[in-house]
Amino acid sequence: MTKRVAVIGECMLELQGEPFGAMTLGYGGDTFNTAVYLRRCGAAAGIEVAYATALGEDSLSAGLLERWRDQGIDTGLVRRVVDRMPGLYMIDVDASGERSFRYWRDSAAARCYFDARVTPLEAEAHGFDALYLSGITLAILPEAGRERLFALMAAMRERGALVVFDNNYRPRLWADRAVARGAFERAFELATTALVTADDHQALMGLPDIDAAIAQAKGLSAPEVLIKRGAAPTLVRAAGDKAWHEAPTQRVERVVDTTAAGDSFAGGYLARRLAGEGAVESAIHGNRVAARVIGHRGAIISAEAMGDLV
Numbered sequence: 001m002t003k004r005v006a007v008i009g010e011c012m013l014e015l016q017g018e019p020f021g022a023m024t025l026g027y028g029g030d031t032f033n034t035a036v037y038l039r040r041c042g043a044a045a046g047i048e049v050a051y052a053t054a055l056g057e058d059s060l061s062a063g064l065l066e067r068w069r070d071q072g073i074d075t076g077l078v079r080r081v082v083d084r085m086p087g088l089y090m091i092d093v094d095a096s097g098e099r100s101f102r103y104w105r106d107s108a109a110a111r112c113y114f115d116a117r118v119t120p121l122e123a124e125a126h127g128f129d130a131l132y133l134s135g136i137t138l139a140i141l142p143e144a145g146r147e148r149l150f151a152l153m154a155a156m157r158e159r160g161a162l163v164v165f166d167n168n169y170r171p172r173l174w175a176d177r178a179v180a181r182g183a184f185e186r187a188f189e190l191a192t193t194a195l196v197t198a199d200d201h202q203a204l205m206g207l208p209d210i211d212a213a214i215a216q217a218k219g220l221s222a223p224e225v226l227i228k229r230g231a232a233p234t235l236v237r238a239a240g241d242k243a244w245h246e247a248p249t250q251r252v253e254r255v256v257d258t259t260a261a262g263d264s265f266a267g268g269y270l271a272r273r274l275a276g277e278g279a280v281e282s283a284i285h286g287n288r289v290a291a292r293v294i295g296h297r298g299a300i301i302s303a304e305a306m307g308d309l310v
Contacts, residue, residue, distance in 0.1 A: 001046060003274045005130040006077060006121055007035040008052040008149070009137040010110035011068070012087040012103075013060060014299065019090075027064055027086075028299035030136050030168050033260040036300050037267025037289060038132075039072045040310050045275035050074035050128070052121040054109040056085040061109070071300075077120040084109035091259065103172075105140070114145035125152060130162035130274065132266070135200070138183045139173035146183060153190040162274070165191035165222075166266055169200040180204060192239070193273075194222035195266055198229050218244065226269070226283055228262060234287060238279035247283035250291035257297045264293040268309070285309075 009031025017023030032051060039049040051073050055061035057080055064086060065075050087105030094100075113119060125131070131153065138146055157163045165187040174180040181204055188194055194217075202213035214235070217227050223239035226247075233246035268289030272282035292306050303310075 002048060003042075003046060003129045004048045004050065004127060005035075005038060005042075005132060005270070005274070006050050006052055006125065006128045007031050007038070007132045008077075008113075008121060009134060010053055010087060010105070010108065010140050011051070011064060012089050012105060012108070013064075015088065015090040016298065023090075026298065026300075027067065028260070030134050030166075030260075030263050031132065032068075033263035033299050034132060034134075034166070034266045034270075035073055036071050037260075037264045037293075038270050039267075040303060040306065041268050041271035041285070041289060042274060043072065044310065045271065047271060047274055048074060050077045052077035052113065052119070054079040054081050054084070054111075054113040056080065056109050057082055058085050061086055077124065079109075079113055079116060079120060081109045081112050081115075084112060086110075096255065108140070111140050111142065111145075114141065114148045119148075122148070122152060125156060126159075128156070128161065130164065130270070131156050132164045132166070132270065133187070134166040135168040135180075135184060135187075135204075136170060136173065138187060139170060139180070150186055150190060153187070157190060157192055162193060163191050164193040164195065164266075164270065166195040166262070167197060167200050167204070168262065169197075169204045171203065177204070177206070188220050188222055191222045193224040194220050194226070195262075195269075196220070196225065196227045197262055198227055224279060226279070228265065234265075234283045236279050236283050241279075245280045247280050247287060249287045252291050252295055255294050258294050260299040261290045261294050263299070265290040 011029040011032035014026040014028045087108030090102045092100045196217045207213045225237045227235040233248045236245045265286040269282045269286030272285045
């Protein structure tokens with residue numbers, strides 16, 4: 001049976017290489033990365049993925065749309081905005097695989113998604129079985145846009161859709177941590193599934209250590225909560241189950257690039273969950289996908305590199 005998932009956020013142009021030297025142009029963004037991995041891992045189960053964002057009318061925007069369709073992503077929820085362009089980021093990766101980013105995104109088209117009276121996502125939401133968004137989705141939207149997204153989350157949850165919130169917290173995208181905390185708390189309350197990266201939760205909530213962050217995350221009201229702890233097993237409380245369980249991670253011999261670790265976990269997890277597998281089994285698969293991704297360079301690895309995981 002076909003399941004349709006709407007993913008909302010921002011996909012940016014991506015530069016990788018040596019500053020003032022050879023560089024390659026790609027694309028990526030946390031929610032878009034998840035959309036690709038969800039589509040790949042879920043295609044055999046009939047899962048369709050549509051990406052909701054705004055792009056410009058320029059050639060780079062047109063190039064992105066073409067490449068998204070090549071990835072199997074439905075672009076029917078994309079708005080085109082005159083006089084706007086995609087955002088841009090550059091990645092620096094150190095010897096251990098950890099990355100740092102430089103962004104040019106303040107006037108990116110994605111920030112204008114909810115400027116329309118009715119967006120494609122709002123108009124078509126009734127046709128989707130699930131909605132996925134992240135803390136970065138919330139960060140790039142103005143307050144009025146966030147309120148409309150919260151209303152959409154509430155409406156979709158009310159009619160029984162899966163509403164998934166991933167807590168990606170990037171302090172530089174928020175002028176005030178208190179505003180960010182308030183937005184995240186709203187999203188957690190409206191979500192049916194909360195994907196929590198423990199160190200992001202610690203930073204957002206101003207908690208003294210990871211143990212305190214995990215303890216607070218365990219108290220979230222979402223019916224299903226997953227707490228990601230790096231190389232340590234993922235903690236899982238499935239909907240309808242009061243107990244916490246562990247989903248083991250997979251050892252990676254050589255970490256090359258951690259850029260999309262959490263994004264690919266989300267894609268792998270949701271693909272299996274929407275296909276009817278249990279929460280722990282789905283999280284184990286998500287960890288397998290993430291382990292494969294961080295062993296390769298770039299946010300979106302080749303489909304051939306993960307053929308045995310789909």
